[in-house]
Amino acid sequence: MGRTSKDKRDVYYRLAKENGWRARSAFKLLQLDEEFQLFQGVKRAVDLCAAPGSWSQVLSQKVGGQSSGQVVAVDLQAMAPLAGVIQIQGDITQLSTAKEIIKHFEGCPADLVVCDGAPDVTGLHDVDEYMQAQLLLAALNIATHVLKLGGCFVAKIFRGRDVSLLYSQLRVFFSSVLCAKPKSSRNSSIEAFAVCRGYDPPEGFIPDLTRPLLDHSYDLDFNQLEGPTRIIVPFVTCGDLSAYDSDRSYPLDLEDGSEYRYTPPTQPPISPPYQEACKLKKNGQLAKEVFPQDCSINRIDKLPQPLTVPHCLTLLAPKVEDNEMNCS
Numbered sequence: 001m002g003r004t005s006k007d008k009r010d011v012y013y014r015l016a017k018e019n020g021w022r023a024r025s026a027f028k029l030l031q032l033d034e035e036f037q038l039f040q041g042v043k044r045a046v047d048l049c050a051a052p053g054s055w056s057q058v059l060s061q062k063v064g065g066q067s068s069g070q071v072v073a074v075d076l077q078a079m080a081p082l083a084g085v086i087q088i089q090g091d092i093t094q095l096s097t098a099k100e101i102i103k104h105f106e107g108c109p110a111d112l113v114v115c116d117g118a119p120d121v122t123g124l125h126d127v128d129e130y131m132q133a134q135l136l137l138a139a140l141n142i143a144t145h146v147l148k149l150g151g152c153f154v155a156k157i158f159r160g161r162d163v164s165l166l167y168s169q170l171r172v173f174f175s176s177v178l179c180a181k182p183k184s185s186r187n188s189s190i191e192a193f194a195v196c197r198g199y200d201p202p203e204g205f206i207p208d209l210t211r212p213l214l215d216h217s218y219d220l221d222f223n224q225l226e227g228p229t230r231i232i233v234p235f236v237t238c239g240d241l242s243a244y245d246s247d248r249s250y251p252l253d254l255e256d257g258s259e260y261r262y263t264p265p266t267q268p269p270i271s272p273p274y275q276e277a278c279k280l281k282k283n284g285q286l287a288k289e290v291f292p293q294d295c296s297i298n299r300i301d302k303l304p305q306p307l308t309v310p311h312c313l314t315l316l317a318p319k320v321e322d323n324e325m326n327c328s
């Protein structure tokens with residue numbers, strides 16, 4: 001039941017597996033491209049925060065497929081190999097990672113940098129938004145080193161309270177910045193994508209890898225700009241009206257009347273962060289087994305010490321299904 005119910009909940013999850021994409025996120029990039037023709041004329045692209053690799057798959061088909069096309073993908077996590085994609089396992093906030101990306105381009109600038117990065121969500125909105133913003137700024141910093149003048153930068157953004165400040169920061173480097181929401185991105189999520197075109201850094205700007213988060217005199221440069229520090233940018237929804245609605249549940253029966261058949265994931269994660277929790281669950285060692293009567297969060301004082309991540313996971317998300325953790 002678990003597998004079927006998850007498929008049913010999310011038509012893009014189902015379609016991704018049927019079409020051979022490693023994750024449903026592939027549709028987000030495809031729908032962004034439909035709207036903005038992101039891949040037109042692109043020969044070199046960087047995919048930041050790429051695992052499990054569906055955006056890299058899209059890029060390798062649209063960019064890497066050309067004879068001189070080149071795609072570099074980076075993630076903290078290991079990613080299964082993909083034809084035509086150079087992979088780096090590293091942290092995009094680290095100087096060493098930025099240097100490695102640059103090395104692969106051998107002096108040739110990239111036409112497109114994309115970043116679908118997401119920190120581990122804590123549920124504390126301010127913290128999550130802050131972390132997401134920092135990741136975006138790290139991606140932007142790397143982009144300032146590899147992107148050609150006039151190039152394009154697309155990054156996941158959380159539309160939180162201070163998002164207008166982020167837009168302003170992006171506007172310092174790009175002639176056009178807008179916020180796009182593909183149909184495959186749930187309306188219930190504050191996720192959207194900043195689409196920044198026309199890379200045009202301020203005169204005299206020197207990219208500085210020693211400050212990966214752009215948390216320095218860049219602010220001074222920024223404050224010297226004329227006009228308000230917070231701007232409103234156009235909001236564009238992408239994916240035509242006939243596209244599936246990601247907030248809806250669709251029936252499993254296929255339109256042609258044929259019976260639905262479960263499709264396994266295209267590429268299961270290599271070494272997911274929840275692996276330890278899966279192992280403990282299989283051995284009956286998760287917190288709910290330890291406290292079968294009551295494992296509510298207000299009994300945290302009664303928990304075994306030290307408190308491990310898997311224990312917290314069980315307490316905070318008791319309904320996580322086996323299939324969602326790929327425990328089978």
Ligand SMILES: C[S@@+](CC[C@H](N)C(=O)[O-])C[C@H]1O[C@@H](n2cnc3c(N)ncnc32)[C@H](O)[C@@H]1O
Binds near residue numbers: 049050051077092
């Ligand atoms: C939503 S997933 C990306 C999905 C991917 N675009 C795809 O289509 O398969 C977010 C990724 O961001 C990565 N990430 C988060 N923080 C990172 C960091 N500091 N450096 C590199 N990758 C990071 C995570 O490891 C995770 O794989």
